[in-house]
Amino acid sequence: MRPPQWESVGAAPRSRSSRLSSHVALHLPLRATRLASPLSRSHEARAMPDRNKAVLEQANAAIAQGDIEGFLAHCTDDIQWTTVGESTLDGKAAVRAWMADAYARPPVFEVHRLVAEDDTVVALGEITLPDRQGAPARHAYADVWRFRDGRMTELQAFVVGQPV
Incomplete structure (x- = not known):
């Protein structure tokens, strides 16, 4: 040697x-x-959170334009969409049906911050959409998205109504 x-x-x-x-x-x-430092991650592992953030930004842009199918193209078929304290939607068909009603008029997003690590992206912001009477309703939200193979597969949405 x-x-x-x-x-x-x-x-x-x-x-x-x-x-x-x-x-x-x-x-x-x-x-x-x-x-390499034992704490360093491979280039691939470091790039994944950035790719996932980009996917979420593209999906949100589709919703803002009223393109539900464009949004769903970024989701897995077995997506689980949970609005904490309310309900859980299982699968694209359930999310599609919910969006057709809730997002009949496209919402307005204000994303204040995206935080990503590994397969998770957290979005903090505000969303404004019409209430049942058609008046604008503003909500603060924290969405915790989990990704699988570059697509959104799970959402835990924490949503709180705000004064307009």
Whole structure:
């Protein structure tokens, strides 16, 4: 087995004899300087939250334009949509039926913040849509989305009515 190659960190390259005797520069085995931190994630794992945020932004843009099918294209067939304290919708057909009524007139979104990690994206914001009498109703929301294979597969929506 060959000894590890040495590399100076913070100093100009030197001859082997000067590298071994120098007290100025820190010398580490070359292998050690190239190891990734155990806390670092692969490029793929770091990119996933950004892709998921982009998918949610595209889906929300579709809803804002009244394009329910465009939104559903970003969902898995077995999506579970839970509005906490109210109901759970199982599958695209149930979500489609609910949206046809609740989003008959497209809502207005104000996304204040998107936070993403691994397969989860949290959206914080406000949504305004007509109430049963047609008057604008504003709600603050925190949506917790879970993704599978690049599509939205689960929602836990926390929604609170706000004064208009």
